[in-house]
Amino acid sequence: MSARNIGIVYRKELTEALRDRRTLITMVVVPLLIFPVFSVGFGAAIAALIGKAKEETPKVMVIGGEGAPTVLGGLKKVPKIQIVPLEANWKDQVVNKQVPVVVEIPEGFERNLAEQKEQSVFIHDYEGDLKSETAKDKVEKYFNDYRDSVVKDRLAARNLPVSVLKPFEIKPHNVAPPEKSGGALFFGGFIAYIVVFLCLNGGMHPAMDLTAGEKERGTMETILSSPISRTHLVLGKFLLVLTTALTTAALSVVSMGISFGIVNALHTKPIQAGESDATLHIGFGAALSVFIMAVPLAVLFASVLLTISSFAKSYKEAQSYITPLLFIVILPAIAAMLPGVELNLKLALVPVLNVSLLCKELVIGTYHWNYIAIIFASTCVYAAAALFLAIKMFQRESVLFRS
């Protein structure tokens, strides 16, 4: 084994890669931009939209209400609600999002209340529309409060305490650390997915360019006529693909740390985290462990990419072989994001899925050392097998001179 020759090939491939715009885009630009866009940009945009909807004063139409002057008067006093006159086409106006909600108060509402008759108040809204839902919440809260006050009055009239209706409270209490629950769990899976995806994406173009691309350009025959052995040649190429995959993963992790650092510093809440009090803190240790777990995975990706693309005659053909691989890799990475999919002994042996599931835990600072050992070892075995296959492919004339 000549490290010198492998080094010569590697240095040359690196020089070429650093002059290739496509490699630089996938290796540097994508990982450095994708996290800020997803976390700071996307998260802040959603937070701003929700905030804006809450700040707005929605228009509310009322159907009926003639027999409910007290209720109507109270509704008019609810802050940030504007009661507008009812129009005949109120339903169309809700559907066309001109009016967010229409409240329907039954006839003789207050008389029925006094007689303790059963009745319903309808809030006609546009389900799923942010503005309509916000307006509905405000109106619903008003009616809930009004109903509670009616109940209290009735109990008081009978000299009964409020606890008659509510003998005890049920209060769920989260004992998981806030940084390891709620939105953080979702983000752990999401980050693992992004790292796995970008790790593959970073190696894709160089792998195709260094094999099928070389065949297409006619440089493969040039290099095969030099004294370097094919094993050294493929190892030099492999190291370059590994470098691009790992650089992409490393930049993803760095970008991830910086982005969430900024998010936390700005006190803006990222996607869905608005529903939980948890803000995501990614420590240096978590980022480093995600990167370490990405190393054998990157070796596996680099070897598989080289093996597949070396079989192709042209860059275009290589692309058509690699695209299905993208789905094969993305699916387990997405599966790892699903709630309820947790690490177990069987899943720890499934390539890609195992690392994704582990990274999900590592990001939130949970270290299952037995799983870390199993997953690291199994991924190393898969990676070694794939590298061996890549070397074998480069020894085959039928592959190198496929026509």
Add this chain to the structure above:
Amino acid sequence: MIEARGLSKRFQDKKRGEIRAVDNVSFTCQPGKIYGLLGANGAGKTTTLRMLATILEPTDGTAVVCGYDVVDQPEKVRANVGFLSTATALYPRLTAQELVEYFGRLNGLDEPTLKKRIDDIFNRLDMNGFRDRRCDKLSTGMKQKTSIARTLVHDPPVMIFDEPTIGLDVMTARTITAFIRECRDRGKTVIFSTHVMSEVEKLCDTIGIIQSGKLLAEGTLAQLRQKYSENDLEEIFVKIVAPDYVPAEAH
């Protein structure tokens, strides 16, 4: 020196079964001489030369290049060979100098020797004007010079040229033929393949005529003229090849 001994190459094709691209070919090329392998498209010239350059492995037989066996010591053979064909392209994102340096290093040259060798070759081939220009920005002539510099950087005793002038304009082709002559004059063993009769007449000391993977005739131009009672090489070629001729499309 090159000594081909019963060199054969068979390929398996799913539709056509076994294909004998080169069939039991034997010949010898001497130092300071040019051996021309003359044949139609698909005759087996490229496969023969690729086996000599150890890019392909023979199915049967072998060849000895500079005392090294192509099957047993392929890396040593390649260290003693300069291989040039129109299929041996250049790395587009390297400069002419970086490309030649790369191949010099792969051939085991140390940095001081490499620098001296490159300066010498670049001066000789008048390449200093574009030594720092990327290969994808070079003209065809500049590319050919860079390819020549690549094959010369380790000063190999054996030169293999596979249809080196195909598709080139007259001036660029002349650079190549002049280079082939220079190699012979420096005492190198030269083998080159072509289907251009005039090149063979001008350059070759020995001619081997190949068709359907078989070496059908061999000798100096004078010997072939005498044997086939023809003066024109094209007529001699047709006389030899016609009974075995299979159009290239059939391969």
